[in-house]
Amino acid sequence: MENEEKYNHLKDEKSPYLVQHAKNPVDWYPWGEQAFKLARSLDKPILLSIGYSTCHWCHVMERESFEDREVAEILNDVFVCIKVDREERPDVDSFYMHFCQVTTGSGGWPLNVILTPNLDPVFAMTYLPKHSRRGMMGIIEMANSVKELWQNNRLELTDRATETMKRLKEINIPSRSKLPEDIDIKAFNQFLSNYDHNNGGFGGEPKFPTPHNLVFLMEYYREKKDHRALDMVRNTLLRMRMGGIWDQVGGGFHRYSTDQEWIIPHFEKMLYDQALHLWAYASLYSVERKGIYIETCREIVHFLDSEMMDESGAYYTAIDADSEGMEGKYYLWTYNELSRLTGNNENFLNTFSVTERGNYHDQGYAGETALNILHVDFEIIRDPDDLLKIMDDYKPEIKNLKDTRNKRVRPHTDRKILADLNSLLAFSFMRSGALLGDAELIKKGMNLLNYIVRNMVRDTEVIHSLAESSTASHGFLDDYSFLVHALLTGFMINGDPHYLKLAMELNKYLVSHFMDDSGSLYFSDESDRDVPMRMKPDADGAIPSGSSFEILNLAILSELTGNADYMEKAEKILEANAGSIAEMPMFHSLSIMARVFSKNRFMVRYSADNRDPVSLYIKMAPFLSGLVILPVSSKTKYGIEEIDILEGSPFMKNGELQICSGSECLMPLRTENDLMENLSKYLNLKIP
Numbered sequence: 001m002e003n004e005e006k007y008n009h010l011k012d013e014k015s016p017y018l019v020q021h022a023k024n025p026v027d028w029y030p031w032g033e034q035a036f037k038l039a040r041s042l043d044k045p046i047l048l049s050i051g052y053s054t055c056h057w058c059h060v061m062e063r064e065s066f067e068d069r070e071v072a073e074i075l076n077d078v079f080v081c082i083k084v085d086r087e088e089r090p091d092v093d094s095f096y097m098h099f100c101q102v103t104t105g106s107g108g109w110p111l112n113v114i115l116t117p118n119l120d121p122v123f124a125m126t127y128l129p130k131h132s133r134r135g136m137m138g139i140i141e142m143a144n145s146v147k148e149l150w151q152n153n154r155l156e157l158t159d160r161a162t163e164t165m166k167r168l169k170e171i172n173i174p175s176r177s178k179l180p181e182d183i184d185i186k187a188f189n190q191f192l193s194n195y196d197h198n199n200g201g202f203g204g205e206p207k208f209p210t211p212h213n214l215v216f217l218m219e220y221y222r223e224k225k226d227h228r229a230l231d232m233v234r235n236t237l238l239r240m241r242m243g244g245i246w247d248q249v250g251g252g253f254h255r256y257s258t259d260q261e262w263i264i265p266h267f268e269k270m271l272y273d274q275a276l277h278l279w280a281y282a283s284l285y286s287v288e289r290k291g292i293y294i295e296t297c298r299e300i301v302h303f304l305d306s307e308m309m310d311e312s313g314a315y316y317t318a319i320d321a322d323s324e325g326m327e328g329k330y331y332l333w334t335y336n337e338l339s340r341l342t343g344n345n346e347n348f349l350n351t352f353s354v355t356e357r358g359n360y361h362d363q364g365y366a367g368e369t370a371l372n373i374l375h376v377d378f379e380i381i382r383d384p385d386d387l388l389k390i391m392d393d394y395k396p397e398i399k400n401l402k403d404t405r406n407k408r409v410r411p412h413t414d415r416k417i418l419a420d421l422n423s424l425l426a427f428s429f430m431r432s433g434a435l436l437g438d439a440e441l442i443k444k445g446m447n448l449l450n451y452i453v454r455n456m457v458r459d460t461e462v463i464h465s466l467a468e469s470s471t472a473s474h475g476f477l478d479d480y481s482f483l484v485h486a487l488l489t490g491f492m493i494n495g496d497p498h499y500l501k502l503a504m505e506l507n508k509y510l511v512s513h514f515m516d517d518s519g520s521l522y523f524s525d526e527s528d529r530d531v532p533m534r535m536k537p538d539a540d541g542a543i544p545s546g547s548s549f550e551i552l553n554l555a556i557l558s559e560l561t562g563n564a565d566y567m568e569k570a571e572k573i574l575e576a577n578a579g580s581i582a583e584m585p586m587f588h589s590l591s592i593m594a595r596v597f598s599k600n601r602f603m604v605r606y607s608a609d610n611r612d613p614v615s616l617y618i619k620m621a622p623f624l625s626g627l628v629i630l631p632v633s634s635k636t637k638y639g640i641e642e643i644d645i646l647e648g649s650p651f652m653k654n655g656e657l658q659i660c661s662g663s664e665c666l667m668p669l670r671t672e673n674d675l676m677e678n679l680s681k682y683l684n685l686k687i688p
Contacts, residue, residue: 009034010083016414017053017085021062025072028083031092031530039080039117045150045157046115047079047143050096052087053414054268054320056327057127058110063325064130065139071130074140078147079114086111087317087416088465088473091524094535099168100124112139114146119532120161165532172536174520175579184592187585188220188229194586199261200236202586206266208256209240211276212544216589218283219625223596223684233284238384241296247331248352248374249401251303253277255321263353263375264361267321267328267411271308271418272543274300275425282432286621292388294436301441304425310415313451314422314466320411330411332360332371333401341404342397351390353377417466419456419475422448423482424543430489434621439614442493449486453502457483460509477523480510481546484553488560493617495608495631500560507553511569519572521547538577544590547573551594559603559628570598593625601628602682604675605665606657608633611672619672623679 009029010022021028029035031048039046049066051058065071075081086093086109093111099121101107107126114123123146131138149157180186191213194202201207214233221229240246243262245254253273254265278300285293308316323330335349335356342348353359358370381387391398429445432438456463462475462483487503490496513525522534523546538547551570558566574581574595581588604620608631620627656668657675659682669675 015053015085015088016412016416017051017055017058017087018083020053021066021083024062024066025069025076026066026081027072027076028081031082031084031089033530035080035082036117036119036530042080044078044080044117045122045146046117046119047075047081048084048096048113048115049082049110050084050086050093050113051110052085052318054270054318054412055109056266056268056321057108059320059322059325061110061127061139065128068130071139074143078143078150080117087414087418090476090478091528091531091535094523094537095531095533096121096124098535099164100126102168102171103164116158116161119530120158120165121532122157122161122164168533172533174518174536174538174576176518176575177578177582179574179578179581179595183581183585184220184223184596186582187216187589187592188224188226190584190586191217191232192228195232196260197235200232200239201260201262205260206256206258207260207262208542209245209253209273209277210540210542211273211280212540213586213589214280215276215283216593218280218287219593219596221287222625230287233280234288234384237281237284237293237296238381238387239378241292242376242378242381242387244373244375246296247303248376249331249398249405250307251299252307253300261378263359264373265328265331267331269307269319270542271304271315271317271421272424274304274308275421275428276543278432279428282435286435288384290384290388292384292391295388295391297432297436301429301444308413310417312417312455313447314417314455315425315448317414317416317418317421319413323409323411328360328373330405330408332369332373334358334370335372337404338372338401341400345397348394348397351376351380351394417456418479419452419462419464420478420482420546421543422452422456423479423486426452426486427482427489430486430493431624434618434624437618437621439618442614442617445486446490446493449490449499452483452486457502457506460505462506474525474527476525477510477514477521477546477550478543480506480514481549481553484510485549488553488556491560492556492629492631494613495633503553504557504561507550507557510550515569515573519569519574519576521550521573538580538591539584539587540590545588547577548588548590548594551591552597555594555598555601556628559601560630567598570594574598597626600626601661602626602679603628603630603660604657604679605630605632605660606675607631607655610655616672619676620679623683626683627679 005023007022008024008027010018013019013030018030084092096113097107097111100111103124110127112125112128113121115121128139128142129136130140132141191202214236217229217233240262245257245262245265252269255268255270256266258264258266278297281293281296304315310316321327335354338349338354352374354372358372360369360371360373376387376390426445426448429448430442433441433445462479464473464475464479484503484507487499491499514522520536523537524534528534538545540548551573554566554570558564577591581591585592604627613631656670658668659666659678669678
């Protein structure tokens with residue numbers, strides 16, 4: 001039939017991103033052997049296009065080019081075209097993004113890479129317009145250029161690909177060495193030299209939040225008592241909370257700021273950002289008991305539960321930047337709208353920086369837009385809790401705006417459930433719950449952890465992604481590393497032996513399938529045969545690296561079990577990554593935290609049969625970054641031979657508590673107050 005919808009080869013895929021492109025006239029294939037064989041049989045290069053379903057510039061490129069029949073005709077003629085969802089195949093994205101960054105000096109999404117039929121990369125680009133403009137190559141011109149090269153000068157392309165692969169393999173070999181003893185000081189100084197003293201954060205525009213770096217600075221402050229670290233964290237988190245990067249109406253953080261002042265956001269909302277911001281604000285609250293920090297944590301959790309939680313209790317991956325074909329339309333307001341909805345409240349309009357001409361500027365606009373993004377004027381805040389008073393004073397206006405906004409067309413939500421991000425969130429709920437003194441938040445983290453174990457673990461294998469309740473792919477390093485850390489956190493809260501047993505089993509799989517002889521960790525296991533090279537990422541990016549979490553995991557397991565082999569493996573990972581850590585320590589903040597923890601950790605052992613483990617975990621919150629906790633109960637030993645070293649310990653029989661460091665333990669303590677006083681003494685921290 002003439003009006004019958006036509007689909008390409010993405011029709012039956014589960015990924016929301018691939019489904020979005022299933023009706024494109026470009027003859028897209030999913031990543032796999034069918035497309036690879038076709039490229040070889042037709043002797044065509046491959047156009048690999050990588051993105052994700054909530055990516056703004058992916059949408060722009062789709063509208064301009066991939067839905068355009070002129071573009072599609074050229075692409076289908078020149079290439080075998082493959083689409084990849086970076087969130088379902090992060091291994092594919094990791095390799096080709098690394099190629100893009102090495103060869104162009106930058107990266108981003110959509111990522112478009114020209115490959116030979118054997119999958120070696122030749123050229124990499126990000127966003128391309130339909131036609132060349134302002135020095136930017138257009139996709140039509142790119143396709144014609146590649147066609148000419150492929151037909152008339154193929155040897156140049158294949159030689160280029162061969163040489164590039166050789167270079168990438170050399171870069172992927174770590175240089176083993178010992179880390180400097182003062183690596184944490186070097187990292188701090190690097191943060192300090194990159195710090196924006198006026199606006200908070202690091203570097204210029206666009207400005208990306210890196211909450212795990214702020215957690216590092218909090219721990220640096222706790223240990224070194226250097227108030228400059230605390231000042232950087234406080235100023236950054238306060239400025240972000242006041243800015244447009246925070247959704248002042250509905251809560252939750254947007255992906256990043258396009259300006260230095262945190263005002264104009266890139267409007268995506270990612271699950272990992274919420275998890276990491278929760279951890280950072282809770283960490284700051286544990287030192288400075290300001291109401292705005294705990295309120296921000298509560299609003300993040302409320303946003304997650306109301307906007308990103310699946311009915312099963314797990315959490316979705318992301319919310320789009322776009323709605324109705326425009327970035328940020330759901331979040332922006334005209335002056336007249338805001339004036340009418342707030343009852344012409346000039347104080348509100350001034351406080352939230354609203355102007356008649358509009359305060360919102362975007363890359364797609366040449367000038368004023370007549371649209372406003374709410375953000376609090378920095379000049380009116382003298383104390384962090386001044387912001388809390390502002391939010392209380394304007395609750396009716398904010399509620400009215402939210403009720404009105406809820407009637408708009410909502411941005412698309414990517415409903416994938418990812419093991420790594422949900423594990424990271426489960427850990428954040430548990431740790432943040434302790435720092436905030438919130439037992440219900442700890443319980444929420446335990447419930448999420450239980451969901452992951454029930455639905456995303458098959459024996460000793462972790463399922464990376466659930467899309468529409470269908471298994472999408474096997475697990476990667478981050479899935480294992482983050483889940484093991486969440487399991488160990490759960491065990492240290494309640495002593496459930498099943499958590500510890502599963503953590504050890506999954507960690508054994510991780511070491512066996514992801515670690516090489518040098519101690520480096522691959523991002524994917526050896527079953528990943530359809531990517532030219534298994535990457536060994538060790539640096540923290542938008543989220544901490546799986547490698548850094550694994551160092552923490554091994555140090556904790558070594559202390560819990562008394563098995564020194566775990567600690568030896570942790571040291572091997574640190575030595576394997578030492579070259580890159582020493583070169584750019586601010587990109588390895590969590591690995592440095594893990595290294596400090598592995599050298600200075602203490603253990604608290606106690607009988608959980610006659611105590612409330614959650615309550616005691618909350619009490620120990622100020623010391624958690626330096627503690628391994630072993631709640632021992634009558635059921636702890638069940639099925640776990642590795643902790644037989646505890647058998648016969650006299651304190652388990654009379655409910656006493658004990659602090660240990662290495663192989664030495666202090667005399668048993670009788671009360672929790674005694675425990676707090678001794679922890680404060682030995683970890684050199686004050687109880688807030």
